[in-house]
Amino acid sequence: MVLHNTALDPYTPERRYYECRSCGHRTTSPTHVATCPECDGEVHNIGVARE
Incomplete structure (x- = not known):
């Protein structure tokens, strides 16, 4: 089952x-x-496929 929760x-x-x-x-x-932009720390892309 796939749930879609935007x-x-x-x-x-x-x-x-x-x-x-x-x-x-x-x-x-x-x-x-x-x-x-808040603390100049390292960021990572969280909008990638998570399978």
């Missing part, structure tokens, strides 16, 4: 979703984000 995972291919590994801040951007 409140938990609002992924769309037009926007990239990033989360800071240091402070947990989340941001979206149509282009690549290299560092967190």
Whole structure:
């Protein structure tokens, strides 16, 4: 069974979703984000397939 809950995972291919590994801040951007806008920490893309 596949559940679709956009409140938990609002992924769309037009926007990239990033989360800071240091402070947990989340941001979206149509282009690549290299560092967190809040603390300048490392970010990772959370809008990728998780299978």
